[in-house]
Amino acid sequence: MANSNQNNSRVPFGWVVAFAALSVCAALFFLLSVWKDYDREWRGYQRTFREMLVERAGTEEERKAALASGDQFEQIIVAGGERVDRCVMCHRGVEHPAFKDADQPFARHPTIPPHPFEQFGCTVCHQGQGRATSVQDAHGEVAFWEEPLLRGGFIQASCGPCHAGALKDAPLIQKGKLLYLMNGCLACHKIRGAGGVVGPDLTFAGERKKDPKWHIEHFKFPQKVSPGSAMPAYGHLKPEDLEALTVYMLSLRRAPSALALAAPRPAAGKK
Amino acid sequence: MVTESPQKPGRGKAVSWLRDNRVVRSIFRRGYPDNDLDRAAVMFSNFFLHVLPARTHVHSLKPTYTWGLGIISLFLFVVLLGTGSLLMFFYVPSTGRAYSDMKDLQFVVSYGVVLRNLHRWAAHAMVAVVFLHMCRVFYTASYKAPREFNWVIGVLLWGATLMMSFTGYLLPWDQLAYWAITVGSSIASYPPLVGEYIRTLMLGGDTVGQNALIRFYVMHVIVLPGVMMILMGVHFWRIRKDGGLSRPPAPPSDAAQGEAAAFSPHKTYMLVELAEGKTPMVDTQAPEEEVMSWPHTVFRMLVVFVGVVAVLSAVAYFFDAPLEDLANPDHPPNPAKAPWYFLGLQEIVSYSALAGGVIVPAAAIIGLMTIPYVDRDPEGQGTWFTSGQGRRITLWSIVAVIPVVLVLTWLNEHYAVRILVPGASQIWVDLLNPGTILIVLFAAGSLYIWRRTGSSRMGALALYSYFLTSYLIYTLIGLYFRGANWAWIWPWQATGLH
Ligand code: HEM
Numbered sequence: 001m002a003n004s005n006q007n008n009s010r011v012p013f014g015w016v017v018a019f020a021a022l023s024v025c026a027a028l029f030f031l032l033s034v035w036k037d038y039d040r041e042w043r044g045y046q047r048t049f050r051e052m053l054v055e056r057a058g059t060e061e062e063r064k065a066a067l068a069s070g071d072q073f074e075q076i077i078v079a080g081g082e083r084v085d086r087c088v089m090c091h092r093g094v095e096h097p098a099f100k101d102a103d104q105p106f107a108r109h110p111t112i113p114p115h116p117f118e119q120f121g122c123t124v125c126h127q128g129q130g131r132a133t134s135v136q137d138a139h140g141e142v143a144f145w146e147e148p149l150l151r152g153g154f155i156q157a158s159c160g161p162c163h164a165g166a167l168k169d170a171p172l173i174q175k176g177k178l179l180y181l182m183n184g185c186l187a188c189h190k191i192r193g194a195g196g197v198v199g200p201d202l203t204f205a206g207e208r209k210k211d212p213k214w215h216i217e218h219f220k221f222p223q224k225v226s227p228g229s230a231m232p233a234y235g236h237l238k239p240e241d242l243e244a245l246t247v248y249m250l251s252l253r254r255a256p257s258a259l260a261l262a263a264p265r266p267a268a269g270k271k
Numbered sequence: 272m273v274t275e276s277p278q279k280p281g282r283g284k285a286v287s288w289l290r291d292n293r294v295v296r297s298i299f300r301r302g303y304p305d306n307d308l309d310r311a312a313v314m315f316s317n318f319f320l321h322v323l324p325a326r327t328h329v330h331s332l333k334p335t336y337t338w339g340l341g342i343i344s345l346f347l348f349v350v351l352l353g354t355g356s357l358l359m360f361f362y363v364p365s366t367g368r369a370y371s372d373m374k375d376l377q378f379v380v381s382y383g384v385v386l387r388n389l390h391r392w393a394a395h396a397m398v399a400v401v402f403l404h405m406c407r408v409f410y411t412a413s414y415k416a417p418r419e420f421n422w423v424i425g426v427l428l429w430g431a432t433l434m435m436s437f438t439g440y441l442l443p444w445d446q447l448a449y450w451a452i453t454v455g456s457s458i459a460s461y462p463p464l465v466g467e468y469i470r471t472l473m474l475g476g477d478t479v480g481q482n483a484l485i486r487f488y489v490m491h492v493i494v495l496p497g498v499m500m501i502l503m504g505v506h507f508w509r510i511r512k513d514g515g516l517s518r519p520p521a522p523p524s525d526a527a528q529g530e531a532a533a534f535s536p537h538k539t540y541m542l543v544e545l546a547e548g549k550t551p552m553v554d555t556q557a558p559e560e561e562v563m564s565w566p567h568t569v570f571r572m573l574v575v576f577v578g579v580v581a582v583l584s585a586v587a588y589f590f591d592a593p594l595e596d597l598a599n600p601d602h603p604p605n606p607a608k609a610p611w612y613f614l615g616l617q618e619i620v621s622y623s624a625l626a627g628g629v630i631v632p633a634a635a636i637i638g639l640m641t642i643p644y645v646d647r648d649p650e651g652q653g654t655w656f657t658s659g660q661g662r663r664i665t666l667w668s669i670v671a672v673i674p675v676v677l678v679l680t681w682l683n684e685h686y687a688v689r690i691l692v693p694g695a696s697q698i699w700v701d702l703l704n705p706g707t708i709l710i711v712l713f714a715a716g717s718l719y720i721w722r723r724t725g726s727s728r729m730g731a732l733a734l735y736s737y738f739l740t741s742y743l744i745y746t747l748i749g750l751y752f753r754g755a756n757w758a759w760i761w762p763w764q765a766t767g768l769h
Binding site: 009011015018019022023025026029030032033034036037073084086129131132133134137144145146 | 305307310371374375377378379381382384385445446563566567570571573574577578580581584585587588594595596
């Protein structure tokens with residue numbers, strides 16, 4: 001070979017520096033991403049729960065088992081995957097007798113006998129985002145999720161679709177129904193074929209708008225959330241009445257398929 | 272054989288064993304190239320490197336000439352292939368599952384969020400970078416002979432890149448995806464006679480549904496990547512065959528004149544060298560103008576690759592890919608916007624479907640494809656903007672277009688054909704709208720400059736700059752200045768309805 005110029009065989013120093021700097025930068029963000037992926041919110045709750053388990057352990061064996069348990073991935077698969085509820089990743093005490101008085105998210109669930117969790121999951125009654133594993137996302141209180149967690153009395157709305165008749169544990173639905181008839185809503189709205197046609201058919205109103213806050217706001221100032229609306233305002237009703245009306249509106253939806261599959265099935269898919 | 276380098280005995284032994292054991296030798300036959308013979312040989316014998324020449328012209332390595340845009344496009348494509356393949360393990364293209372799979376990627380799949388972010392941002396970056404690469408090739412007049420056909424391959428690659436991004440847009444099956452594709456596919460349905468067929472072929476129906484999803488998916492993961500890989504292979508092959516990257520013609524010298532220069536007594540010739548086409552070293556005047564590709568070109572490419580990875584991983588760390596509500600055919604957002612690179616077209620469609628759906632895209636495609644065959648004289652190859660005159664014409668073309676576009680947009684808001692004459696026939700709307708008017712103005716302007724300067728290159732510079740600037744403005748208008756019902760809003764105003 002004619003020219004074996006050695007000076008010419010070196011890469012300019014600037015490029016070597018650039019290579020070093022960019023490599024360090026890439027490695028840094030690689031490590032940061034690995035950490036971000038590991039450091040998920042639910043791990044913290046599981047750690048606290050383990051500590052509480054150890055405290056509340058009755059026997060030495062229970063204590064040992066609690067100490068030995070690690071972070072667990074857990075989900076309830078409802079209706080063959082139509083719903084996947086991961087609430088139990090944080091709400092770990094829902095079925096644990098020793099957690100009756102514990103703080104959220106670890107408290108034992110108030111008993112509602114015939115609804116085994118491994119068949120029903122959680123979101124069928126509570127709404128929220130079952131697949132999510134961070135608090136705000138799971139509770140559906142984020143942008144782009146239409147079903148926020150139902151808090152307080154609003155949770156009664158979800159009993160409606162499965163329990164068509166009156167239910168003593170969900171009195172607000174009945175109260176709302178009554179208010180609906182008393183306040184002349186029927187003049188403008190149809191439910192299952194009966195009523196007026198000025199406003200939209202409300203037979204499945206709860207499937208379109210699933211946020212209680214929206215309904216309360218809509219009753220108080222219809223034009224604010226629905227510009228140009230012909231619906232009169234109902235701000236003069238008592239707050240409890242608006243809540244009951246909202247519960248009734250939210251309960252107007254088709255029964256979730258979980259009911260159809262109420263027969264015992266090997267649920268509680270654990271990974 | 273590798274020459275033994277003077278090293279301390281102990282370390283030298285270990286290093287040379289690491290370098291020279293049988294397994295390593297079976298893979299890297301010549302060891303680390305530390306002399307020019309081996310440096311040339313490694314470029315021939317390594318499969319991945321053999322696409323590069325053994326030596327590179329220094330002009331091609333100037334960062335300010337190519338800005339590395341072509342190679343960045345390639346690396347973005349590689350990143351997309353990698354992250355995309357991994358995403359495929361977690362994604363089922365079914366309307367019932369696609370959205371949940373996105374949620375699972377976000378919440379439970381290890382590194383799912385990072386993968387999605389990398390893929391999403393790399394895809395957006397690729398659309399932008401390939402476009403910038405096209406601009407660099409244009410403004411350095413690198414489309415001229417013998418590179419005309421490689422430019423055409425490039426235009427096809429540009430189209431394929433857009434289609435990749437567009438088909439990928441639908442896959443998350445959220446509101447953003449659903450309505451962007453609905454709008455985008457309706458732009459495709461505007462050409463008369465064939466429009467509806469195009470849309471039906473694209474969607475497998477008249478609305479976006481399961482059929483569209485599976486079509487987009489197959490195009491996105493098999494057909495288009497395959498097409499792009501083949502086109503890229505041809506693209507790179509042609510760069511070699513066309514004599515490497517374009518550069519200013521060398522000043523004539525005594526050493527190299529005509530036929531005499533082609534044959535040099537200092538070289539042995541092989542059959543490939545006598546075949547049609549140039550090798551990168553043809554026209555090289557002096558040894559100072561070329562460097563060994565190993566390490567100079569290879570190392571710079573490595574730096575660019577690490578740079579691409581570093582920037583992408585930083586962006587992916589800080590910004591999450593968007594995911595809106597589940598797609599809901601009953602709930603169109605107002606306004607529904609196409610993906611950002613089609614917003615300029617959507618803006619023109621809002622004036623006239625024919626202009627935005629047919630005339631403008633057709634003019635752009637035909638114009639791009641034919642530029643190298645119209646602007647033929649070899650003037651200014653390898654120099655940004657060709658000359659001082661070219662630089663001025665480019666600058667003034669960009670500056671002149673801005674007020675013209677803004678005035679036309681304003682006129683259209685207040686004195687559009689249908690506002691002046693409510694019952695005007697559609698033909699008048701299609702003839703007298705900013706899109707069509709601009710095309711006529713652009714054609715006239717660039718022809719004038721061609722005649723005035725006597726140079727087709729100057730005309731081409733003006734035309735390209737007109738299109739570039741006006742499309743950019745329309746994209747910005749579509750992005751920030753259009754609200755509910757595509758009415759004009761200011762970016763600080765709420766979008767009105769929603
Ligand atoms: C997927 C997209 C593309 C990839 C990966 C790609 C890659 C490359 C690479 C690596 C180069 C070497 C020089 C450089 O880095 O600038 C190059 C040159 C070139 N590209 Fe592309 N390119 C793509 C799209 C395009 C497009 C859209 C056009 C034009 C319409 C185009 C036209 C050309 C031409 C004519 C050259 C030769 C330039 C010269 O000789 O100076 N390419 N391309």
